[in-house]
Amino acid sequence: MTDVSLGGTRETDTIKAGYLADMRRKRMYSGILLVVFFVLLAAGFGLADSRNAGGFWDGLSRIFDFPAELIAEAIAKGAALPANLVRYVPAMIETINIAAVSTLLGAIAASVLSLLSTRGFARWPRLIGLFRRLMDVMRALPEIVIALVLIFVLGGGPVPAMISIAIHTAGALGKQFSEVNENADLKPVEGLASVGATWMQRMWLGVLPQVAPNYLSYALMRFEINVRASAILGFVGAGGIGEELRVAISWGTGRYDAAAAIFILLFLTIVAIDQLSSHFRHRLVGTH
Amino acid sequence: MAIVSSLGDIGAIRRAAVDGFARKRRWALLVPAMILAYLVYIAFAFNVPELLQRARVDNAQILLADTVSHKVHVTRDNRSGDMTVAIEGENKGTYPGNAWPAWVSRQGDATVVDLGNGHEVRFEGDTLFYGVPNVGTVEIVRGDGGIELSVPLGLPAEWVNASNSRVSITSPAARMSVTRNRSEVFRYFGGWELFFFTLDSPFHYMSWGELASSVVSGEQIREGQTNLSAMLSDFWGNAMWRHSDVAWAIFETILMAFLGTFGAAIVALPLAFLAARNFSVSLLARFGVRRLFDFLRGLDGLIWTIILSRAFGPGPLTGSLAMLITDTGTFGKLFSEALENVDKKQIEGVRSTGANTLQQCRFGVIPQVSPVILSQMLYYLESNTRSATVIGALVGGGIGLLLTQAIQTQKDWEEVTYYVVLVLIMVSAMDMFSGWLRTQLIGNQRHGKSV
Numbered sequence: 001m002t003d004v005s006l007g008g009t010r011e012t013d014t015i016k017a018g019y020l021a022d023m024r025r026k027r028m029y030s031g032i033l034l035v036v037f038f039v040l041l042a043a044g045f046g047l048a049d050s051r052n053a054g055g056f057w058d059g060l061s062r063i064f065d066f067p068a069e070l071i072a073e074a075i076a077k078g079a080a081l082p083a084n085l086v087r088y089v090p091a092m093i094e095t096i097n098i099a100a101v102s103t104l105l106g107a108i109a110a111s112v113l114s115l116l117s118t119r120g121f122a123r124w125p126r127l128i129g130l131f132r133r134l135m136d137v138m139r140a141l142p143e144i145v146i147a148l149v150l151i152f153v154l155g156g157g158p159v160p161a162m163i164s165i166a167i168h169t170a171g172a173l174g175k176q177f178s179e180v181n182e183n184a185d186l187k188p189v190e191g192l193a194s195v196g197a198t199w200m201q202r203m204w205l206g207v208l209p210q211v212a213p214n215y216l217s218y219a220l221m222r223f224e225i226n227v228r229a230s231a232i233l234g235f236v237g238a239g240g241i242g243e244e245l246r247v248a249i250s251w252g253t254g255r256y257d258a259a260a261a262i263f264i265l266l267f268l269t270i271v272a273i274d275q276l277s278s279h280f281r282h283r284l285v286g287t288h
Numbered sequence: 289m290a291i292v293s294s295l296g297d298i299g300a301i302r303r304a305a306v307d308g309f310a311r312k313r314r315w316a317l318l319v320p321a322m323i324l325a326y327l328v329y330i331a332f333a334f335n336v337p338e339l340l341q342r343a344r345v346d347n348a349q350i351l352l353a354d355t356v357s358h359k360v361h362v363t364r365d366n367r368s369g370d371m372t373v374a375i376e377g378e379n380k381g382t383y384p385g386n387a388w389p390a391w392v393s394r395q396g397d398a399t400v401v402d403l404g405n406g407h408e409v410r411f412e413g414d415t416l417f418y419g420v421p422n423v424g425t426v427e428i429v430r431g432d433g434g435i436e437l438s439v440p441l442g443l444p445a446e447w448v449n450a451s452n453s454r455v456s457i458t459s460p461a462a463r464m465s466v467t468r469n470r471s472e473v474f475r476y477f478g479g480w481e482l483f484f485f486t487l488d489s490p491f492h493y494m495s496w497g498e499l500a501s502s503v504v505s506g507e508q509i510r511e512g513q514t515n516l517s518a519m520l521s522d523f524w525g526n527a528m529w530r531h532s533d534v535a536w537a538i539f540e541t542i543l544m545a546f547l548g549t550f551g552a553a554i555v556a557l558p559l560a561f562l563a564a565r566n567f568s569v570s571l572l573a574r575f576g577v578r579r580l581f582d583f584l585r586g587l588d589g590l591i592w593t594i595i596l597s598r599a600f601g602p603g604p605l606t607g608s609l610a611m612l613i614t615d616t617g618t619f620g621k622l623f624s625e626a627l628e629n630v631d632k633k634q635i636e637g638v639r640s641t642g643a644n645t646l647q648q649c650r651f652g653v654i655p656q657v658s659p660v661i662l663s664q665m666l667y668y669l670e671s672n673t674r675s676a677t678v679i680g681a682l683v684g685g686g687i688g689l690l691l692t693q694a695i696q697t698q699k700d701w702e703e704v705t706y707y708v709v710l711v712l713i714m715v716s717a718m719d720m721f722s723g724w725l726r727t728q729l730i731g732n733q734r735h736g737k738s739v
Binding site for chain 1: 323326327330333334335336339342343344347348351540543544546547550551554582585586587588589590591594595596598599600601602603604605606608674675677678681682684685688691692695696698704708711712715716719
């Protein structure tokens with residue numbers, strides 16, 4: 001009896017010791033990992049700092065110089081601000097249009113691509129892999145690459161930006177749409193197939209009604225992203241508010257009131273679009 | 289009575305169903321019609337018809353041809369009479385005068401360029417003769433008064449583009465142009481030129497078989513260096529394709545994404561505690577931090593990039609800080625939502641053992657939110673690699689800079705193609721890496737969800 005209980009205690013002791021050693025090892029590993037991570041981060045910042053034209057600590061004190069200058073000038077010329085705001089509204093609308101039309105075209109392409117690459121819905125099941133790779137490539141292409149190439153061929157303006165954002169959107173939304181498709185019910189499609197519906201009819205009547213709310217929600221989120229992307233592309237010559245911003249900034253000191261007006265317009269638009277889109281997304285898919 | 293009423297019900301249900309169908313059918317027509325109307329509006333707003341007329345189809349052809357081929361310039365400086373043969377007309381691709389390719393030869397004072405398929409160009413003094421098989425010889429004479437052109441009968445008119453100061457001919461075999469200062473012939477070849485070794489490297493003149501055998505043979509081509517290391521250093525220092533610079537640029541782009549993403553996460557996590565309803569110390573702090581997040585996100589990456597490059601100058605640090613600031617807003621929002629969804633019970637359990645606030649956070653909260661936070665961070669790492677390419681073009685760092693430079697010079701499309709392929713590989717690799725790391729760290733979440 002005593003022997004057994006003694007053996008039991010010894011066993012618990014070894015288990016306890018083993019557990020504590022395990023814990024120590026685990027903690028040591030995660031501690032080392034954390035230290036390595038922070039060292040990498042610090043070294044990375046040091047490296048980036050040394051490759052930068054201006055240093056971090058020098059720049060830190062000057063970080064508010066430009067905004068201060070901008071704000072001071074905007075206040076000094078406060079009377080001109082409403083006129084400036086109105087003046088850049090058409091460019092802002094162009095940027096929003098670029099984002100909207102590229103989201104629209106990209107979403108249409110993405111729904112077709114995602115249906116073609118989902119098992120159970122695919123028109124040509126053998127080609128599923130091909131369509132998936134196609135979406136991967138479209139998603140991986142940064143917008144600026146296609147935009148700059150198209151600017152060379154088509155000349156500056158909104159169309160190159162529109163096409164390049166649409167291509168990226170088709171890839172990015174295609175992936176999200178495929179995830180939605182995977183959770184869709186196959187039964188309506190089978191029912192439609194049993195009464196002789198074509199592939200188009202099966203997708204249009206059997207799948208799209210199920211997935212439409214999620215598709216719309218993802219497309220709205222992509223629209224927010226695309227407004228930002230089209231503003232950035234404008235900066236490299238693709239029209240819209242970004243191009244006006246580059247011009248306004250290149251005028252330099254004394255003309256920053258225009259740049260300030262564009263900043264305000266861009267900020268308000270982005271915040272408004274974020275709010276609107278999250279409102280509609282809440283209504284479409286409930287919480288999230 | 290009951291039958292009549294139920295019949296009435298059925299009638300009402302049927303009417304409702306028919307109305308419903310009709311309404312849905314109207315919508316099914318209305319939505320595509322609205323989309324079409326919007327696209328028509330856009331076509332006019334963006335001036336698409338005019339754009340199609342303006343489109344430079346010739347530019348597109350140059351671009352496509354250039355991505356898969358390269359040209360060699362045979363140039364005569366018309367002032368000094370010197371001849372040069374150079375790949376893409378670049379200094380670093382110039383053949384030494386005694387080692388021209390076989391299709392360019394000296395015949396006395398004249399230089400003869402064999403363009404293949406019977407096409408031949410002769411540079412003789414100030415005259416350029418272009419022999420076209422079955423047609424005759426084109427003569428372009430550069431005189432003091434201007435450039436004179438005599439064309440044989442039967443030469444396709446669309447080949448020639450001539451004015452008093454410049455004559456250019458584009459035939460299927462080659463392209464040539466004569467101006468006051470220089471006469472040039474371009475011959476096209478398939479493939480990317482000098483991708484591995486430039487002309488000054490001895491390895492350029494070897495075939496694949498010779499290269500392989502020189503690696504294993506003991507004879508040193510360059511004194512004091514094994515052949516393999518000489519080969520690698522020649523490849524790495526290739527002046528035409530700048531492999532070392534490109535590799536560095538790719539690294540810099542990934543570095544920007546890494547610093548931006550993880551820096552933002554480190555800044556956002558403590559702030560997210562202040563912004564979460566269940567952890568916030570005061571209502572005012574919560575409101576303030578949440579508006580700060582909105583502000584950081586709303587003031588777009590573009591604006592941050594401009595403001596920061598004013599302070600820090602162009603470079604990778606500016607790019608990473610711009611991403612760091614924008615993502616702090618995004619992460620702050622996402623993390624605080626994750627924190628609001630934590631289970632109180634675990635924290636209470638930790639508190640019951642006498643843990644202080646910091647320990648409660650470390651052992652009660654962090655284990656619950658870390659899967660969500662890690663997975664968000666890794667998603668953003670991948671997407672930020674792509675953003676870093678774009679931001680790099682704005683702030684002058686990384687592969688984005690090389691790409692925009694190559695595109696803006698408008699001649700090295702094979703380099704553009706190369707960079708695009710590298711960017712695709714880089715983004716896909718980061719995608720796979722972040723996916724792999726996510727499964728390693730937190731298991732396959734998607735799988736668990738779908739079950």
